[in-house]
Amino acid sequence: MMMFSNQVLNQFSELDYEVYNFILKNSEKIPYMTIREFANEAHVSTTTITRFCRKVNCNGFSEFKIRYKMEKESTKTIRQGFDSSSILDFFQRIETESFHEQLKSIANIIAEKKQIIFLGIGNSGIIAEYASRYFCNIGIFATGINNPMFPINLEFPKESIIIILSVEGETDILIENSEIIKQCNSTVVSITNSKNSTLAKISDYNISYYIQRERTVYKKMKVDITSQLPAVYIVEALAKLAVQKKQG
Secondary structure (H helix, E strand, O other): OOOOOHHHHOOOOHHHHHHHHHHHHOOOOHHHOOHHHHHHHHOOOHHHHHHHHHHOOOOOHHHHHHHHHHHHHHOOOOOOOOOOHHHHHHHHHOOOHHHHHHHHHHHHHHHHOOEEEEEOOOHHHHHHHHHHHHHHHOOOOOEEEOOOOOOOOOOOOOOEEEEEEEOOOOOHHHHHHHHHHHHOOOEEEEEEOOOOOHHHHHOOEEEEOOOOOOEEEEOOEEEEOOOOHHHHHHHHHHHHHHHHHHHO
16 A cells, blocks of 8 residues: 555645655655754654654654655656656555545435536636536536636525536635535535645535646746646546446
């Protein structure tokens, strides 16, 4: 079992997630750091690091470094121009019964709803449109909305399920729309990078995929290029499972 399976990550606190992100960004030097060096650079206490290690089934930081280095070496692949490590890590993490059961339970809810709406903006908005088309292609009618100015303050029936896609889970308009939708007693599902995001916390159900965030600068503008492959995988899995439920 991987150290950072989705089952383990779902038990992390916000502070644990900060430690986890630091590890991802400094994976090459982690095996050679002392616990005090780690604490100073990550701006956390040594106690926080020790507690984190126990959550990933290590007795302490020394054992964590050994296991982490061994796991990284065992998953090394030849990469030319494209670093697929974060995607490979995602697919390894989700191969657990708990993650598949989570998808199945949400798919069962989707199958019972009469109206399915996918909502997102930016890159996530593109995935929302793709999701609605994919659902329609396999026989479940769905609508995709990627326009943040769309009048979402309409009255949705209780038979509706709104699936909101957002990597960061902190986009103001998506959070506001989610609150409006919940007031109509519709079911809100969010697909986000972390369960510690605001959107994840206020949703009725959340699926988090924990992939390393990627940003670049293009023409002096910061651009988010975090992979959307985990969101696509989750959407397609939900669609197939929902169809299976409907066909009974």
